[in-house]
Amino acid sequence: MLQPVQFSSSDSRLELDGDANVSMGVLLRRLIDEGCVSDPESPKGRLLAAAARQFRQKGFSRTTVRDLAAEVGILSGSIFHHFKNKDEILFAVMNEVVIAMEERLQVRLSAATSTRDKVRALIENELQFIHGPTGDATAVLIYEWRALSEPLQQKILERRRAYFKLWHDTLIKAEEEALITVEPDCLRQLLHGAIVWSIHWYQPQGPMPLESLVDQVLSLAIKSE
Amino acid sequence: MLQPVQFSSSDSRLELDGDANVSMGVLLRRLIDEGCVSDPESPKGRLLAAAARQFRQKGFSRTTVRDLAAEVGILSGSIFHHFKNKDEILFAVMNEVVIAMEERLQVRLSAATSTRDKVRALIENELQFIHGPTGDATAVLIYEWRALSEPLQQKILERRRAYFKLWHDTLIKAEEEALITVEPDCLRQLLHGAIVWSIHWYQPQGPMPLESLVDQVLSLAIKSE
DNA sequence: TTCACTACCAAGCAAGCGCTTGGTTTGTTA
DNA sequence: TAACAAACCAAGCGCTTGCTTGGTAGTGAA
Numbered sequence: 410m411l412q413p414v415q416f417s418s419s420d421s422r423l424e425l426d427g428d429a430n431v432s433m434g435v436l437l438r439r440l441i442d443e444g445c446v447s448d449p450e451s452p453k454g455r456l457l458a459a460a461a462r463q464f465r466q467k468g469f470s471r472t473t474v475r476d477l478a479a480e481v482g483i484l485s486g487s488i489f490h491h492f493k494n495k496d497e498i499l500f501a502v503m504n505e506v507v508i509a510m511e512e513r514l515q516v517r518l519s520a521a522t523s524t525r526d527k528v529r530a531l532i533e534n535e536l537q538f539i540h541g542p543t544g545d546a547t548a549v550l551i552y553e554w555r556a557l558s559e560p561l562q563q564k565i566l567e568r569r570r571a572y573f574k575l576w577h578d579t580l581i582k583a584e585e586e587a588l589i590t591v592e593p594d595c596l597r598q599l600l601h602g603a604i605v606w607s608i609h610w611y612q613p614q615g616p617m618p619l620e621s622l623v624d625q626v627l628s629l630a631i632k633s634e
Numbered sequence: 635m636l637q638p639v640q641f642s643s644s645d646s647r648l649e650l651d652g653d654a655n656v657s658m659g660v661l662l663r664r665l666i667d668e669g670c671v672s673d674p675e676s677p678k679g680r681l682l683a684a685a686a687r688q689f690r691q692k693g694f695s696r697t698t699v700r701d702l703a704a705e706v707g708i709l710s711g712s713i714f715h716h717f718k719n720k721d722e723i724l725f726a727v728m729n730e731v732v733i734a735m736e737e738r739l740q741v742r743l744s745a746a747t748s749t750r751d752k753v754r755a756l757i758e759n760e761l762q763f764i765h766g767p768t769g770d771a772t773a774v775l776i777y778e779w780r781a782l783s784e785p786l787q788q789k790i791l792e793r794r795r796a797y798f799k800l801w802h803d804t805l806i807k808a809e810e811e812a813l814i815t816v817e818p819d820c821l822r823q824l825l826h827g828a829i830v831w832s833i834h835w836y837q838p839q840g841p842m843p844l845e846s847l848v849d850q851v852l853s854l855a856i857k858s859e
Numbered sequence: 860t861t862c863a864c865t866a867c868c869a870a871g872c873a874a875g876c877g878c879t880t881g882g883t884t885t886g887t888t889a
Numbered sequence: 890t891a892a893c894a895a896a897c898c899a900a901g902c903g904c905t906t907g908c909t910t911g912g913t914a915g916t917g918a919a
Contacts, residue, residue, distance in 0.1 A: 452896070468780060470695040474877065487897045489878065552777075555693060591850050595842075599854060602831020603824040610823045617820075625816050629824060629854045677866070699907065712867050714908065 433513065433541065446505040453491045455481050461502045461545035469499055469549075469556035499553060500561045506546035507565055510538055511572040518575060524586050527579045528630060533623045535604050540613045551605050576601075588631050600630055658738065658766065671730040678716045680706050686727045686770035694724055694774075694781035724778060725786045731771035732790055735763055736797040743800060749811050752804045753855060758848045760829050765838045776830050801826075813856050825855055 447454040459480040463472045474495055475485040492498045517530040538547045550565075557565065580593035589596055603626060613619055672679040684705040688697045699720055700710040717723045742755040763772045775790075782790065805818035814821055828851060838844055 468693075468695065470693070471781075473875080475875095483896085484898055486878075486880090486899080490896060495877065556696075591853060595847075595850055598831060598835045599828040599851065602828040604827070605831065606823060606827020622820075625820055626824065628816060632857055698905080700905095708866085709868060711869080711871095711908075711910090715866065720907065 432516070433537070433543075445508050447501075452481070456488070456491055457498070457501055457505070458545075460498050461549055464499065464502065464553055465545045465548045469553045496558050496561060499549070499557055500565070502546050503550045503553075503557070503565050504568065506538070506543055506550050507568045507572070509543065510534070510547070511568070511575070513538075514572060514575050518579065524579070524582050525588060525631060528583050528588065529623065529627050531576055531579055532600065532604065532626045532630070533620075535601070536607065536619060536623055536626070539605065539608055540611065540619060544608075548608055551608070573597075583631070590632070591630075596630060600626065603629065658762070658768075671734065672726075677706070681713070681716055682723070682726055682730070683770075685723050686774055689724065689727065689778055690770045690773045694778045721783050721786060724774070724782055725790070727771050728775045728778075728782070728790050729793065731763070731768055731775050732793045732797070734768065735759070735772070736793070736800070738763075739797065739800050743804065749804070749807050750813060750856060753808055753813065754848065754852050756801055756804055757825065757829065757851045757855070758845075760826070761832065761844060761848055761851070764830065764833055765836065765844060769833075773833055776833070798822075808856070815857070816855075821855060825851065828854065 447457060449455065449458055456477060459477050460472075463476055463480065467476075473485075474488050477498070478485040478488055488498075492501070514530070514534045517534050518527050521527040521530045538544070554562070576597050577593065580589065580597055583589045584593050591599070607622065611617070611622060672682060674680065674683055681702065684702050685697075688701055688705065691697075692701075698710075699713050702723070703710045703713055713723075717726070739755070739759045742759050743752050746752040746755045763769070779787070801822050802818065805814065805822055808814045809818050816824070832847065836842070836847060
């Protein structure tokens with residue numbers, strides 16, 4: 410709050426400058442092929458990318474369909490050839506990122522060996538989604554929640570449960586191993602808050618690398634030996 | 635995110651069921667007498683309370699001046715006898731709570747003896763503003779930031795600086811005393827995020843008392859001896 | 860009684876909104 | 890080259906929005 414929000418300057422193309430982004434790219438490509446998320450080259454995909462950007466920047470209700478149409482170079486009425494209504498655009502933005510977040514966390518968790526590494530994966534995955542190429546959609550998911558109509562909220566929530574469960578189960582394990590002291594669900598919420606708030610202040614291109622931020626958050630959760 | 639938001643059921647009257655609220659009440663009374671915040675009995679004050687409630691519930695841009703007028707029992711046009719425009723209503727809501735937050739934190743910090751208690755005061759003060767009688771206005775301050783026009787944002791930001799400085803100075807002291815390991819400004823943001831996110835999940839009337847939540851957050855910041 | 864002031868009403872304007880409709884272009888396949 | 894669907898245009902409808910205007914009721918001081 411009260412700090413200017415940083416916008417990702419990267420477009421929706423895949424960035425291949427690190428392990429994290431390579432696997433993110435592979436995952437996104439698979440989800441596109443499976444039809445879970447739409448191709449960023451298609452008209453619908455370009456519309457969704459514009460929507461994510463503008464919904465993040467101005468908020469859902471201050472973004473008009475005329476704004477969105479202008480960004481992709483069509484007239485406002487033509488939007489409704491691709492989406493039933495404005496709500497469905499917001500839903501599509503959120504739905505795609507919700508699916509990707511859970512899929513990727515699953516991959517990351519099974520790759521991690523120790524419980525400590527799994528907790529780190531929880532934190533790292535969320536921070537990468539917030540500050541990576543999917544940052545716009547993730548920010549919209551987090552901050553435009555109330556703008557969604559009730560039935561569509563429920564559909565997202567349904568999809569979201571599996572993601573929450575991955576956090577829950579991992580932190581339960583961490584508690585059993587005495588890695589953490591705070592009650593797991595309370596800790597989950599506190600960490601989640603600390604992480605999403607980084608939208609407002611953390612600069613990926615700044616002096617502090619993302620991995621360092623991951624470590625700082627991890628040090629809040631797990632007391633070092 | 636993705637959890638229903640809890641709304642404070644308390645009205646704008648002062649609650650006298652604890653030390654914290656007693657001093658909060660005294661402070662608010664003083665600020666009213668000084669003209670810093672408006673009397674909740676006055677038409678303007680009742681309008682601001684309604685605005686805080688509705689802006690929190692529906693967001694600024696989904697709340698119409700007709701909605702606000704209806705809640706206090708006047709017609710929409712009559713609003714503009716009290717405020718120049720809709721933006722000024724949002725500004726007034728934010729401005730009053732910004733002033734109160736900083737004033738109260740100052741009192742709390744000078745009452746605390748040890749640095750550890752001062753850090754606890756930072757956390758406790760913010761949590762009390764979020765989950766106490768001023769919860770609506772505080773939530774609006776946090777989550778309707780972008781809805782404010784640029785010049786009014788700057789005015790709030792100006793007022794906010796003193797508050798940030800109190801956090802900064804206290805955490806610098808904590809670092810000097812080796813109470814914390816994370817860099818002070820980074821820790822400030824992480825804690826701030828964890829605290830404000832509690833809007834979405836913590837229930838003051840639930841099984842966990844607020845003081846307990848304060849302790850949990852404190853345990854993230856300061857490693858126990 | 861007069862005057863000024865606060866608080867509000869009644870009516871409506873101008874602009875912007877999401878969305879519809881009927882028709883046209885464009886690219887692909889048979 | 891004919892047929893077809895996807896993508897888009899042009900125009901505008903019906904509604905909601907923030908806000909204006911000109912006037913009125915109630916109240917307290919001189």
